[in-house]
Amino acid sequence: MPPPVPPAGREKAPAHTPAPAHRVPGKWGDGRRVRIGLLGGSFNPAHPGHRHVAEMARHALRLDEVWLLVSPGNPLKPRAGMAPFGERLESARRIADGRRVIAVDVEARLGLRETERTLSRLRQLFPHAEFVWIMGADNMVQLPRWRRWRKLARGTPMAVLPRPGYTRRALDGPAAAVLRRYRRPCSALLAGAPRGHAAWCLVPAREHPASATAIRALRANATAAAPGHSPPSLPAPRQGAPAPAH
Ligand SMILES: Nc1ncnc2c1ncn2[C@@H]1O[C@H](COP(=O)(O)OP(=O)(O)OP(=O)(O)O)[C@@H](O)[C@H]1O
Numbered sequence: 043m044p045p046p047v048p049p050a051g052r053e054k055a056p057a058h059t060p061a062p063a064h065r066v067p068g069k070w071g072d073g074r075r076v077r078i079g080l081l082g083g084s085f086n087p088a089h090p091g092h093r094h095v096a097e098m099a100r101h102a103l104r105l106d107e108v109w110l111l112v113s114p115g116n117p118l119k120p121r122a123g124m125a126p127f128g129e130r131l132e133s134a135r136r137i138a139d140g141r142r143v144i145a146v147d148v149e150a151r152l153g154l155r156e157t158e159r160t161l162s163r164l165r166q167l168f169p170h171a172e173f174v175w176i177m178g179a180d181n182m183v184q185l186p187r188w189r190r191w192r193k194l195a196r197g198t199p200m201a202v203l204p205r206p207g208y209t210r211r212a213l214d215g216p217a218a219a220v221l222r223r224y225r226r227p228c229s230a231l232l233a234g235a236p237r238g239h240a241a242w243c244l245v246p247a248r249e250h251p252a253s254a255t256a257i258r259a260l261r262a263n264a265t266a267a268a269p270g271h272s273p274p275s276l277p278a279p280r281q282g283a284p285a286p287a288h
């Protein structure tokens with residue numbers, strides 16, 4: 043195995059020490075010839091839908107590994123309500139097996155948040171690895187809002203997972219329309235780039251209903267219903283200000 047690629051100057055020192063039993067990718071890259079699926083996400087929190095997506099993609103594409111790429115902060119999501127990075131990473135570790143499905147903090151280590159930048163850097167750090175971007179149909183719908191998404195789709199094969207309420211919208215949406223010529227069956231996704239453009243596929247899997255938004259809502263309801271919980275009080279109206287309408 044070639045020596046690890048040295049860190050570039052602006053990269054940050056690792057902020058999180060992995061749990062001892064959990065294998066992590068080479069700190070600054072490695073030279074393995076492996077097929078790696080990247081399931082990027084907020085994991086706020088991780089849930090069985092993520093594990094389902096990782097396993098379905100791994101089997102459909104014959105991937106050696108799937109990395110649960112925990113985002114330091116989705117560029118399109120507000121910070122409010124986002125659990126701290128360490129908590130989200132820990133939650134991703136709990137649904138990983140540490141061997142084929144691995145929770146990774148490389149974006150935080152590299153100080154990157156936008157996927158196209160992350161992919162470019164990962165290709166330098168892991169020059170012999172073949173990367174596939176994995177995402178749910180909801181992200182395929184909003185793909186045209188991502189930074190340099192056409193470049194991302196040109197250079198990186200993508201596997202899209204069905205998701206309740208989004209599968210049809212993704213297949214009928216603007217990203218699918220632009221990329222229509224490059225859609226392939228998943229078995230042919232990694233067979234080479236058609237016309238110099240990476241392919242994408244819809245993974246033939248059942249839809250999984252889990253969602254982090256729903257889990258957060260359930261937790262908030264449970265907290266609100268807990269004995270002794272008093273709802274947050276409204277700020278007192280300023281002297282002379284009208285009383286709030288209820
Ligand atoms: N049930 C699911 N089916 C298909 N894809 C999923 C599912 N849950 C998550 N994903 C995909 O996994 C990736 C990471 O998702 P994320 O961590 O945002 O979870 P989420 O449940 O979508 O969260 P939130 O509800 O907070 O947006 C995204 O590409 C998302 O589309």
Ligand SMILES: O=C(O)c1ccc[n+]([C@@H]2O[C@H](COP(=O)([O-])O)[C@@H](O)[C@H]2O)c1
Binds near residue numbers: 187
């Ligand atoms: O690169 C972008 O502009 C971009 C915009 C929105 C989302 N993403 C990535 O999409 C992945 C899914 O994010 P999320 O929050 O929906 O789980 C995660 O890896 C984000 O960094 C990337």
